[in-house]
Amino acid sequence: MARQGLFGSSLVKKFWMALTGLFLISFLVVHVTLNSFIFFNDGGVTFNTGAEFMAKNPIIRTMEVVLFIGLIAHIVDGLILWSQNRAARPVRYAVEKGGANRTWYSASMGILGTLILFFLIMHLWHFWVKSRITGLHHYGLDAEGQENLYGAMLEVFQNPFVVVLYVLGCFSLFWHLLHGFKSAFQSLGLNHKRYNPIIAFLGTAFSIVVPTLFALMPIAIYLKWIQ
Amino acid sequence: MGNMKLTLKVWRQNGPNDKGKIVDYPVNDVSEDMSFLEMLDVLNDELVRKGEEPIAFDHDCREGICGMCSLFINGEAHGPGRGITTCQLHMRKFKDGDTIHVEPWRSAAFPVIKDLATNRGAFDRIQAAGGFVSVNTSGNLVDGNALPIPKPDADKAFDAATCIGCGACVATCPNGSAMLFTAAKVSQLSLLPQGQVERKQRALAMVEQMDKEGFGNCSNTGACEIECPKGISLEHIARLNREYLAATVTKE
Numbered sequence: 001m002a003r004q005g006l007f008g009s010s011l012v013k014k015f016w017m018a019l020t021g022l023f024l025i026s027f028l029v030v031h032v033t034l035n036s037f038i039f040f041n042d043g044g045v046t047f048n049t050g051a052e053f054m055a056k057n058p059i060i061r062t063m064e065v066v067l068f069i070g071l072i073a074h075i076v077d078g079l080i081l082w083s084q085n086r087a088a089r090p091v092r093y094a095v096e097k098g099g100a101n102r103t104w105y106s107a108s109m110g111i112l113g114t115l116i117l118f119f120l121i122m123h124l125w126h127f128w129v130k131s132r133i134t135g136l137h138h139y140g141l142d143a144e145g146q147e148n149l150y151g152a153m154l155e156v157f158q159n160p161f162v163v164v165l166y167v168l169g170c171f172s173l174f175w176h177l178l179h180g181f182k183s184a185f186q187s188l189g190l191n192h193k194r195y196n197p198i199i200a201f202l203g204t205a206f207s208i209v210v211p212t213l214f215a216l217m218p219i220a221i222y223l224k225w226i227q
Numbered sequence: 228m229g230n231m232k233l234t235l236k237v238w239r240q241n242g243p244n245d246k247g248k249i250v251d252y253p254v255n256d257v258s259e260d261m262s263f264l265e266m267l268d269v270l271n272d273e274l275v276r277k278g279e280e281p282i283a284f285d286h287d288c289r290e291g292i293c294g295m296c297s298l299f300i301n302g303e304a305h306g307p308g309r310g311i312t313t314c315q316l317h318m319r320k321f322k323d324g325d326t327i328h329v330e331p332w333r334s335a336a337f338p339v340i341k342d343l344a345t346n347r348g349a350f351d352r353i354q355a356a357g358g359f360v361s362v363n364t365s366g367n368l369v370d371g372n373a374l375p376i377p378k379p380d381a382d383k384a385f386d387a388a389t390c391i392g393c394g395a396c397v398a399t400c401p402n403g404s405a406m407l408f409t410a411a412k413v414s415q416l417s418l419l420p421q422g423q424v425e426r427k428q429r430a431l432a433m434v435e436q437m438d439k440e441g442f443g444n445c446s447n448t449g450a451c452e453i454e455c456p457k458g459i460s461l462e463h464i465a466r467l468n469r470e471y472l473a474a475t476v477t478k479e
Binding site: 008009010011012013014015081084085087088089090091092093094095096097098100101102103106107109179182183186187188189190191193 | 236238249299301302303307328330333334335336399401402403404434435437438441442443444445446447448449450453454461462464465466467468469470471472475
């Protein structure tokens with residue numbers, strides 16, 4: 001099996017996993033910041049301004065393509081790693097006490113990632129397809145006369161089933177990040193006694209704050225905390 | 228001899244190509260002062276007296292320094308307890324009436340030879356691929372102490388060098404990865420002035436051999452560090468990642 005070189009060796013695959021993971025984390029920062037504009041509770045005006053900028057700005061649109069490439073690379077690389085890791089233990093243990101030496105989520109990154117992917121497909125269908133392809137005419141214009149992506153949010157999150165799926169998606173993201181954030185630094189060789197506690201703290205804080213903010217969006221709309 | 232009665236569920240496999248199965252063995256008269264291997268000796272003695280085939284398992288020094296003993300006991304490499312090999316595991320860790328599962332290391336790179344004995348030659352081949360230094364031995368050997376080495380570096384190199392190559396890291400890893408072993412062997416040399424000459428080539432060659440052997444990919448679960456009888460730290464894996472990355476982008 002050809003597994004050497006810049007794209008084949010086990011370590012390089014881990015570097016790509018870490019780099020694409022950190023890139024996707026940087027996307028989450030932008031995404032959660034812009035979406036949190038809905039908490040201004042101003043009928044979505046601030047949020048729609050942000051959404052329109054993201055939809056029109058050529059640099060952002062270019063980064064959107066890069067983002068899809070990064071996401072697909074992360075998924076493909078993850079699947080290759082997953083299948084090689086399964087092949088590395090053809091006969092499983094009859095009894096395995098995994099809880100004694102590792103967290104369940106650090107050993108479940110593949111399944112957590114798959115859950116996030118299912119969530120993403122639904123999420124893109126709900127918002128990205130409408131905003132980028134089919135158009136938002138159905139939701140009219142907001143108070144400032146802007147395209148009303150916020151209107152789409154209000155409609156989608158009236159369905160309690162969808163709200164529950166979104167919250168579950170956020171849980172998957174939480175566990176995935178809780179291991180992934182720290183793990184990316186280790187894979188890149190960034191392990192230092194002085195900085196490890198900072199990385200661990202940032203990773204845990206990020207994993208809690210970002211998915212919580214995301215989960216609050218459908219909940220707040222469904223419970224009419226924001227209009 | 229002793230007063231503990233145990234039930235062992237042992238993996239029996241009559242050769243590399245045999246399918247293998249778990250066989251139950253009652254063991255009586257187990258003393259809590261016995262090591263796990265001595266308990267297996269008692270069972271094997273019984274089996275031989277009955278005219279049955281004894282259980283094959285790896286062992287050598289029986290004092291925790293050779294790395295020969297293995298065994299996945301009740302779902303953990305070297306059984307319950309931390310910082311010990313199987314020969315240092317004593318039966319006082321178990322209770323009268325316990326059922327104990329005993330399996331060989333499970334890894335595509337460690338094929339079972341017979342019963343609980345596996346072939347860990349893959350580690351030797353990784354070591355041979357680059358785990359050495361070039362020293363002048365032709366009559367003008369340099370005194371090791373002539374080279375000044377900072378104490379923290381010497382300590383870290385020694386911590387890595389305590390790896391006994393038992394394979395518990397691979398056995399424990401949910402991915403069957405040999406990163407802790409390879410990282411320890413690379414770190415041990417790359418931290419010292421004597422190891423600088425082959426530094427880049429070492430990281431590249433040892434990782435290449437590691438991948439060829441069919442070990443899995445590290446996903447930083449940290450399980451290896453916890454089950455390692457010598458407490459080899461994950462920071463060595465990060466060092467290997469750095470060494471390999473630097474060598475990959477600068478090689479000609």
